[in-house]
Amino acid sequence: MTHKKFYLHCTKCGYDVPDFKEWFQHMQKCPKCGCTIVDVKYTADLKSIKNLMQDESKEANSVWRYFDFLPLNDKANIISRGEGSIPLEQWAFLEKYAFEKYKLSIKVHAYRNDLNQGTGTFKDVAAAVAASVLKENGVKEYCVPSTGNIANAFAHYMAEAGISLSVFIPSDALMANEAEVNSYGQRIYRVNGDYAMAKKIAAEYSAKYGILMSGGNTDPMRVEAKKTMVFEWLRQIGEVPNVYVQALSGGTGPIAIEKAYKELAGLGLVDKMPRFIMVQASGCAPMTHGWVKAKKEGFPEGWLTSYPIYDNPKTSVPTLATGKPGTYPIIAKLVKDTNGEIIEFNEAYLVDIARLIAFETTVRIGPAAAIAVGGFFESLHAGHIKNGDKVLLNIGEGVRRAPDFVEEMIYTTKHIDSIDDCTRFDRN
Numbered sequence: 001m002t003h004k005k006f007y008l009h010c011t012k013c014g015y016d017v018p019d020f021k022e023w024f025q026h027m028q029k030c031p032k033c034g035c036t037i038v039d040v041k042y043t044a045d046l047k048s049i050k051n052l053m054q055d056e057s058k059e060a061n062s063v064w065r066y067f068d069f070l071p072l073n074d075k076a077n078i079i080s081r082g083e084g085s086i087p088l089e090q091w092a093f094l095e096k097y098a099f100e101k102y103k104l105s106i107k108v109h110a111y112r113n114d115l116n117q118g119t120g121t122f123k124d125v126a127a128a129v130a131a132s133v134l135k136e137n138g139v140k141e142y143c144v145p146s147t148g149n150i151a152n153a154f155a156h157y158m159a160e161a162g163i164s165l166s167v168f169i170p171s172d173a174l175m176a177n178e179a180e181v182n183s184y185g186q187r188i189y190r191v192n193g194d195y196a197m198a199k200k201i202a203a204e205y206s207a208k209y210g211i212l213m214s215g216g217n218t219d220p221m222r223v224e225a226k227k228t229m230v231f232e233w234l235r236q237i238g239e240v241p242n243v244y245v246q247a248l249s250g251g252t253g254p255i256a257i258e259k260a261y262k263e264l265a266g267l268g269l270v271d272k273m274p275r276f277i278m279v280q281a282s283g284c285a286p287m288t289h290g291w292v293k294a295k296k297e298g299f300p301e302g303w304l305t306s307y308p309i310y311d312n313p314k315t316s317v318p319t320l321a322t323g324k325p326g327t328y329p330i331i332a333k334l335v336k337d338t339n340g341e342i343i344e345f346n347e348a349y350l351v352d353i354a355r356l357i358a359f360e361t362t363v364r365i366g367p368a369a370a371i372a373v374g375g376f377f378e379s380l381h382a383g384h385i386k387n388g389d390k391v392l393l394n395i396g397e398g399v400r401r402a403p404d405f406v407e408e409m410i411y412t413t414k415h416i417d418s419i420d421d422c423t424r425f426d427r428n
């Protein structure tokens, strides 16, 4: 009997969906029980992952290094722009700061998603895998609701795959996002309402025309793609940091990390999951507010389903504006299980954070990434980071995503009329 490379295992009834054909035929629901959450299982021996990590070939320079553990059958269908193969950089100035201000000896690594070549965000790996899988399965039309970054990444990679994409963005999504999706010739529907409304209309569009819609934060294509970040950390620094800091919208990041841990369990490569420190923007922090309340009340019965919903949240980081966080029960449980935290960062300081990072490193980060970096400072201050911690800071996007934000970073300009107005300059 020939074994398939992978199959989709229903997390509710245990039915094994043999392939994406069947999964897509049933509009991404388990044909037996209707559940929308599946675990992708592979028949390859996971021990081979160590060999994949050592592969020096040019072909291995993308998320597709891990082809054996991604849900695609034929390499001919790969769509790629070198995404995923991005560096982890040690940011010594943050280590120095933690030591001088808090007497903490820690290590800090920044995960440089801004260097992804598709759109410069950590959505590129998800888009590369989704576009390839959809191409392999003959999908020609697709749709996705998005706060911005998934929109861009999907628009780019789907265009390469010859797939027509309809993107539903909320009314406050950045013009730059809208422009970029348009530039690839994909369709934008700017919805008069918030992200929850965009999701609702996208779902109606999907139902009306029978067009597949991205399955959100638990979509197996997205989760499988993002799990490879754990593989990359292992490959690059030989270990997984014990604290993971990321800006939080819907939470695909932590869900994917958990998946990687499930796969790596038993190989002796990883120990326990990192403490998840998830950071929301102060203008849209429903998960933080649910978490803080539950913590204060000692996590009473039913706490996982008790969280606020914010309609039309007012935030300067529209990319993170999930006001109705349906994944809260999953994310909050993961955070609790790892002794992590869900915090918020004051948006008023985002530009300062971005200036500081650019000054110290010459890396220019976008607003959503500044939320994560701000959350790192906040965590130091609140005692969420301990002596000896090894921190992974997910730089989720570069600044190219938000041209208006770059303009806000202007702070050294002097307006002059003549040479008499100029003095010598010391950058420090």
Ligand SMILES: Cc1ncc(COP(=O)(O)O)c(C=O)c1O
Residues within 6 Å of the ligand: 121, 122, 123, 147, 149, 150, 217, 246, 247, 248, 249, 250, 251, 252, 253, 254, 319, 320, 368, 369, 395, 396, 397
């Ligand atoms: C740069 C960046 N960071 C973080 C996030 C949050 O990702 P998630 O909550 O799905 O893990 C997003 C989502 O749009 C993002 O674009």
Ligand SMILES: [Zn+2]
Residues within 6 Å of the ligand: 010, 011, 012, 013, 014, 015, 030, 031, 032, 033, 034, 035
């Ligand atoms: Zn099922």
